[in-house]
Every structure is written in C-alpha cells, then in structure tokens.
Amino acid sequence: MTKILNNLEPKRVFEIFEELCAIPHGSKNTDAISEYCVNFAKEHQLSWTKDSHNNVVIKKCASKGYEDHPGVIIQGHLDMVCEKTPESAHDFQKDGLQLCVENGFVHAKDTTLGGDDGIAVAYALAILEDESIQHPAMEAVFTVDEEIGMLGADAMDMSGLNGRYLLNIDSEEEGVFLTSCAGGLSVDIKIPVTFEEITDDVKECEIEITGLLGGHSGTEIIRGRANAHKLLGRLLLLLNGCVRYGISEITGGSKDNAIACNVKIKAFVVKEDISTLMEVAEELNQDLLTEYRGCDDGIQIQITQNEKTSGRMISSKAKEILTFLLVNAPNGVMKMSSEMEGLVETSLNCGILNLKEDAIRIGFSVRSSVESAKWALYEQLEYLAEFLGCECSFTGNYPGWQYRADSRLRNIMLEVYEEQYGEKPEITAIHAGLECGIFADRLGEIDIVSYGPDILDIHTVKERLDIASVERVWKFTLEVLKRL
C-alpha cells in the first residue's frame, strides 16, 4: 500500500493514524481496530486488557524520575461515524479509507475521516512506543461506540484504572479546553387515552404549527427558540371554552433531543366554531411572531379544513390532561451556570409528541452538568405526570461532569499553552454529553480536561484534520506530560 501521510509531522502519529484508517472501524465494528491496539501493546511489551465490548487499556510505567508522580490517563474512542457521499461505493464494513492530503488538511475521499477520534488513538500509541518521552505512569484508554451513545465507556469496568489525571483527546477545536459537560436522560410521559365517537355536527380540521427553526437541544437550547409542542399547548388553552373540538391524531417530533420545529393535530371541530378557531389561531400567530422576533421569525399556524365529518376522538379527559401538560411542563433553559459565563447548566426540551394506539407520548431530553439538578428536574416531571394519572419513566441516563474549581491539570495546561502559543486558551464547557462525564462519575477524584487538534466538519464527508494543528497539539501534549 502506498503511504499517503508518511511525509507529515509528527511522523509516527501520522503513520499510526494511516494504519488506523486502513482498518474499518465504524461504531459496532470495532473487533479489528481493538485487536490492532492489542497487537501494538504486545509488540511493545506493554501490559494491556481488552474487555468483551472491545474497550482496550494499555499501561506503561512512569519514565525515570516520574515514578512517584500520580498517573495520567490518555483517552479517546476507537469508533468513528460512517458517512459517505451518495455516489460513493465505499463499504464501511470492509474497505479502508482513501486518504488525501490537500491544502494542509488530511481528509478521506467521499467519506468521513474518523479524525474524530482516531487522532487520539494515534497520539496515545505514539507516546506509548517512544522511550524518550517523559511522563508519569500512563494508561491509554480506548473506548468503543462513543458515537452511538457512549456505550463502551458506559459498560467499562474502570476499577483497574489508577491515573489521577485524564486527558480526553476528543474535542475538535485547538485552543479550546473543555472542563465540564452535561449529563442527561430521556423522559417519556404516557397519557392514557380512550376514544369517543363524535355526535356533534363537525368537520375535520388539521391544525399545523410549522416554520420554526428547531435545532439540537443541547447546543441550541440557549437561543430561546420556540418549541412547536409548547406553542400547541398555548393554542389548546386558548381554545378552551370557545371552540368545541375533539382531537383524533397528533404527530409531533420523534427525537427528544431535537427542538420541536413542527407539530400537526387533526381535530373534529363543531362547524359553527370553525371561524372562531381560525380567528384564535391567527391572533396567536401574530402574537408569537412579535414575541419571537429576531429568534424564530417563521412561525406559522395553519388550519386546513377537510371533508371528513365523522370519526373518533380522544376523550375530553385526555384532551384536558394533554393541554395541561403542554402548558405547564417546564421547557427550555432552567438555569445558567454561575461559574462559566454563557453556559447552560440545566435545561430540558420537549421533543416528542404523538398519539399512538392507546396513549399520547410526550418525550423530553433533560440535561444538566449538575447531577442533583438533573434528577430534581426529572422528579418534577414525574410528579407532574403522576399527579395527572400519567405514567412517567426515563431511559438513556448518562452522568454529567461538573466544573472543578481547583484543577492542577487545567493549570498546567494553561501554563504550557500560554508559553507555546503566546495567548490564553479558551476554557469552556458544553451542554451535551461527553465520555468525560462517565469517567468523572466512576473515577471520583479524577482531574479531567478535554482538548484536541482542529478537525473541521466532523461526522460529515467533509471531515478534515488540520496537519499543522496536529503537530502543535502533539508538542503541547508532550510538554504537559512532562510537567505532570
């Protein structure tokens, strides 16, 4: 195989990275890459463990003079997101990536590159094999299936890890150090539904709320955009007492972590009340456009009349509970961090709303970097739901990583960064989950920072790794290890 990256520096980092790219390693397809890491350890007489999930740990003793320093963990994930262009014939199960070097970047032809997070693995292995690098006792920890819910880290037995510092090399912006992340869970509220036949003189109407911007419930929740489900609640409350109607269908979003950008219900409306429905909807639409001016300018409430004049609708009790829940369930930013400016500490998003068979389901994504706040918000929803006779449950719980006021690792990284770059790095946090949350939760006193070289457009076919950035971050990492 012709080597594409062998003229790049740091040489070994890119050589190893190229070997990793030759091994298919999408999430859930990590046998081979995991085995590669094990073989690497064997070749270099390093102790290693591999668990049944394919998580790999490789340990290396402290260099001379560092024997009594607390150990360091270097961590990244083995799996990558597999995306390709519609034309591409690439088979992620068996083909290696076709690497290209262009304009100072490494990318892969027609596919994602897996710089996220292959570069962490390449850095760690390059450190493990180099006897001239100074560092305390080191553990390279490679997890699997990070990209599909951090499954590897979640399933990992961490009791054998001794490091007191953890360098998570899974951030994609050079000069930005992440120091906290959110924990989260998905909440599912089920309103039991019975149906009634319609006896009034009615017509079926579709009520649709569209044109909202939506967005990711972690990164975009801070923008204060409208949530279609909450707007629907507001409309239903306004209809109480002035429009006689029954709901027959509800179709809202299907992902709890996407800000709801549209929702549609079908309702049987008493014919003589249809004009009132139109007026109320129009008036609300105007109010909303004023309220959300500059942040969600396209909100539209549309009413369409269908020919249908009979059918079944949910009981008035279920309709009442739905209205109450949509109006009163909390949504959006609950608290901003008082330690980090501009960081959302606790939030929730009502992303799912639909009527299926015998229940209306309302799904929320709850996030907080403070564990107790996350659970308090869950309990608030649970209390609200159960008070109304609904079921409430959660899935997909993952822990948060709270900002550490006192961090020796962060201080050393700050110091080295300023020396090497002549400026201060950005210290920040994200309102989304990272594997760091799981390590922080399991390893207690561990001191963690997440960082990495510039990788642009991750998770897309345009993903590309900045070569010069890889070299700077390599030098930076070596100096940090030396001072630990």
Ligand SMILES: [Zn+2]
């Ligand atoms: Zn990643």
